[in-house]
Amino acid sequence: MIHSLFVINHLGDIFLEKHWKSVISRSVCDYFFEAREKAVDPENVPPVLQTPHHYLISIYRGKLFFLSVIQTEVPPLFVIEFLHRVADTFQDYFGECSESVISDNVVIVYELLEEMLDNGFPLATESNVLKEMIRPPNILRSVVNTLTGTTVSAEIQGVIEACVKLSGMPDLTMSFMNPRLLDDVSFHPCVRFRRWESERVLSFIPPDGNFTLMTYHISSQNLVAIPVYVKQSISFFEAGSCGRLDITIGPKQTMGKTVEDLKVTVHMPKAVLNANLTASQGNYTYDFTTKLLVWDIGKLNPQKLPNLRGSLSMQTGVPNPEENPSLNIDLKIQQLAISGLKVSRLDMYGETYKPFKGVKYVTKAGKFQVRT
């Protein structure tokens, strides 16, 4: 199964290596670096690479590459899923999954890796099992909804994240006001599937700590209420090598809740050298190397709609881009699940004490893209 793991930062330094079988020289990563060079963007590196003697399966998480070396047939998803689980575990343990944090906790990291795989086969990957050795956190239960949508299609995908700190063997049952909304679901292994099938309630004995209880999808047949609207015009002029940009965002169906953490990201065409814009609210940055325009708006004020306008300076002598860039919008709405999904109750059986229960709804834009 998994032979070795290398963790590589964005500069291409291997700063952690772990071998579960005999040692494989880190020079095997050269094949990966080659592909990395070719791919331009780190996201474009093929997750599976073939070298003369090995297979390299990698994931890209938090600006780090987790690169595993495989020697024989193994389902690629098995490895990918495991690598993500490793990254999740680091995140869970250290709050983030970055080079500095891994380097600072290298011994714990190493011990974790030792526990997680035995001879390349996963041994303990459940956070609560691993945490028998280290710390756990607080109590709250939240429903997070993410909204994804484009003008072409929109769908809602949500997760229910749980944070449980109950002693004994509590048997929890969570029911929804409107479970029929849910089109497709996947569960943490603790959830009793049969019960869900027949009664549409989540019945489970939870592990301790934070975990994702369920992810769900709300079918695209149900109309998705997109919480904001966008008015934009981006134009490039043939003469004078410049362009104009004008974006306004306004609220639509937010059910009286404030839209927060509003952010617009635009991948500009290569020809755009610089942007000279004024934002009526929030700050914007333009990184001319990555061609990324980020407009951080913050809270959406329905009285005074945020607007970003100004001119774009273009490289001369280069034909104008024929396609306008699409806008990616991030947002968050507290106390609202745009899907309308509501938790009706949470009951506990099997233990006699009274637990503290709480639920928090959040809507977040997932991949909200406006084609222009």
Add this chain to the structure above:
Amino acid sequence: MTAMQKLLQLPVNAVNMVKTVQSQVQGQEEDKSPVLTPDSGQQAWYSALQPDELRHLRSGGTGGGGGGDQEERAPLEEGGGGGGGGFQTQPLRHDDLKEMLDSNKDSLKLEAMKRIVAMIARGKNASDLFPAVVKNVACKNIEVKKLVYVYLVRYAEEQQDLALLSISTFQRGLKDPNQLIRASALRVLSSIRVTIIVPIMMLAIKEAASDMSPYVRKTAAHAIPKLYSLDPEQKDQLIEVIEKLLADKTTLVAGSVVMAFEEVCPERIDLIHKNYRKLCNLLIDVEEWGQVVIINMLTRYARTQFLNPNINESLLEEGGSGDKTFYGSDEDEDEDEEEKEKKAEAAAMAKRKPYVMDPDHRLLLRNTKPLLQSRNAAVVMAVAQLYFHLAPKAEVGVIAKALVRLLRSHSEVQYVVLQNVATMSIKRRGMFEPYLKSFYIRSTDPTQIKVLKLEVLTNLANETNISTILREFQTYIKSMDKDFVAATIQAIGRCATNISEVRDTCLNGLVQLLSNRDELVVAESVVVIKKLLQMQPEKHSDIIKHMAKLTDNIQVPMARASILWLIGEYCEHVPKIAPDVLRKMAKSFTNEEDIVKLQIINLAAKLYLTNSKQTKLLTQYVLNLAKYDQNYDIRDRARFIRQLIVPTEKSGALSKYAKKLFLALKPAPVLESPFKDRDHFQLGSLSHLLNAKAGGYQELPDWPEAAPDPSVRNVEVFTLLERVTTLTSVPEWTKCSSREKRKEKKVEKPFYTDSEGESGPTESADSESDSASGSESSSGSEESGSGSESEESKEASESEEEEEEEEEEQKKKKKKDLKKPVQESESEQSSEEEERKHQRKSKPRKSESESESDEDEESESESSQSESEDSESEAEVKKKKKTAESKPPPKPLKKESKKEKKEMSLLDLDDFEPAPSPQVTPVNTFLSNSLVTDLEGLSLSDSVLSPATIAPSSALKSYELLHRITGEGLSVEYCFSRQPFSPDANMVAVQMQFTNSASSDTKNLHIEDVKLQSGMRVKEFPEIELLPAGETATAVMGIDFCDSTQAANFQLCTHTRKFFVSIQPPVGELMRPVFLTENEFKKEQGQLMGMNEITEKLTLDVKCRNEHAIVQRVTTAANLSRVPCGSDKECSPPVPPPDYPVHRFAGRTVTSGSLVLVTVATKEEGAAQLTVNCEKMVIGTMLVKDILQALTQ
């Protein structure tokens, strides 16, 4: 080095310090340590000093901070050879660590080990510390120990001799009473790759495989592939261990051992047979990673053991219409021939035998399906591929939704899933059509994802959705990602070839692209148009003309070459333009790329053949230029063509055919998916993704033409359980296994039980034959309870034989024949029996359920079976009968019934239920039961009921489980039959009576989704295949309530509906009677005083003042037996007056076996005192309440 030299180095190092400030960041870890930081220059100074002073100095030195840089450089320089300093620093640094490791303080050791592990993690060499580290392997501190293990596993291979020093520690660890220590010792021992210890490892693995802790056994399973990779010669021995572990019944072990199986002996599929059903049933509870491995393995297994479920459908398809929906219309044309042959073969087969899915095949599909909801993408994918490869076409669709869900996961997951979806969507397009929009491309998708989505969209395109897809494609063409645009154009081309309706639309669209600003777009369009035009060139001469004009502008070689080829090929359609193009090309010939030059030569040749008047000179010019080209291919081509087209004396017959050669009609290229036929690799595998066989890949076998014997999967436990639960005669071919084995297997789910009877090749819906026959006599079940015991069981066994005959057919036939004479002789003996036998010949399993729970009988029949031989020749049977005869009669009641019978029936008796098995039957129970009866004044008459039915069913309170109305005609009642539940003595037997008052039959009555409080267990009743309208059936299930009155919740499922029901026991049913003498009773009572004793005063109900009534009421309220009263009555406190008797009852709780003692001391005027002594106070309290109620009402 002399001290002097070292001194001289100092300034050099000082320079280094400055230079290497940058690397300081990386050196941080070491910087923090006060002892780790000297540079080589300082070493010279230190070496003259005493250790104590040394430490002083060093800590001072670190303050400066620069020291660490040098240290950091050292290992880097090692390899480079520039590092005199490097070699110097290392020993010293490691001396520090060694010193720390040698110290007595665990904290220092831990610090040193942490630093060493950090070195390993960064890939630095720490091998020379081996001796110092290995000494600490026996360290008491668990933290240190863990890190030492990490180090050992990393370096043992390099230092084999020293590694041996640690072995004894692990060997000791293997014997530790703590399972975690045993496991970790085995884990490390097996991870040390030192060949010398192979025998030790082997021994350790073997021992651990029989460890009582499942965790240790799991570790053993993990160790197997480790040892195998170290020494493949151990394979045979390892297979033995694998075989043993495969039989393990814990979920913890299952995944790991299958992993070991896959790595060591994937070809030994025969090892799976016996474990197949168990693996299927355990699957849902195995950890995720194990699930993946098991599912993949079972996919392969199923392909070797079952028949292709789509065999009939492919026949239908052959008829015509079906074909198109599943296959791309023109994708499998070339295969058609072969396929038809195959189909014909299959048809022949299918005619012989209609396909019926093996129940084991169905079991696998059913048990994996819920895992589509797993959060683990690998599990979902594993199930998806299983369904794709194994399920009937109609059922494969369920996986689409789950796969689409995975598309919202990480991009790497998407990448793999899309590859598989691309392959699947070729074979099963309909499955993904509803999810078309999920494959739309976002501008932020990585290129490889975009291309794959495009592939899927193309595969999904058909007449109805093509317009939507093309509109979507149009947006993609504007993308900034040019690779992606090129792929889109290719995709449009493929849509156009596959769907003739849109060919013109696509072509027009592509032609428009020819005026695109981007040359790459144009080039790609040209290439695609070329391919499309080949299909119907005559229609599109204007497009060819348009393209001819492009040669002036377009520079991309491939596009130019394509245009030239087109013009040459279809020069007859553009007779005016073609020579002109050649003229232009001849002019620029020398500046063209090679592929373009080749096409110019081709064009010239073709024009020469069709229009030699205009082009003769041009052609010669071109050929001359080519003759002196630098590229030998071009020179060769020119020479070759000249000989072909220009007739000379030398050129023979060939030139006559030149026109035919050059202008032959060329078949249009088939634009097909690169994913076509990739499904011969198991989906989800690495090999599939790479489209090449990866090392260790196990081929997915083709379906067998005829199914191998399905009985190989039968496990002994089956037949045992069958007997236990249904009291049927045992199939002669199985010998009863040892008692212990049976006990273990009791836990198994009852699926086995019911599938046993129908494990023949025909099952599924067609199994009605046997269940239907069952319905005939199901109503007879009640009376059968009162029939004489021996008869009952014998008849049951006979009827079972009948069933067998139906089901097991030939296999059993022979044996059955042998049996017949016996049966006949029986019937001769007793005409009455004869009659009944006929009546009940086809008595079904469920009708016997009444007597199922009768442990006495069952155990008897079991033991008889265990004694019985395989062969059942009459002589032998008779012999056995004789031996049984000579045995002492098992119990008085039996005697009674036997007396009643004639001798021959006695023989029958012991044929099927002879000597009681002492192990199963708690003799006490029996005795006390009979005593109760005795005391109740029911004298033993000839017509007495069997002991099992002593607890008179009339006295048993029935509870409603499912009302007729809510159950839509099905009503269910249950009662606690108070009979020991033989499959598990710790369970309470619950007898259920199903009545089908609906107008239609109810099928497949079974239990699902059992919800229990922790610790509780349920033994489900075997599935009732068919309950015809108006009929009644009974079944017995066992529930271990864990000595609590918590309800057991479960679903009662029929073939159409599921009902939520729960069974809550009255406290009195949680115990079973035990027989105690009065003295024993008092002694026990004496030990259960204080908190364990509850006393209540009461006034007895008027009707309940005689002894009989009290006894009756108490025993009705609780399943207790009466303690026979001794002659003396001065027993329990307070001493009652002699006129007022004391009644004592005793029992034990079913699960924990705690004693329950009840005393009812009567006093004058109906006053009484009730005392309950029980270790379980809750039970005691509740019992007091219940008995109180029973006695006062």
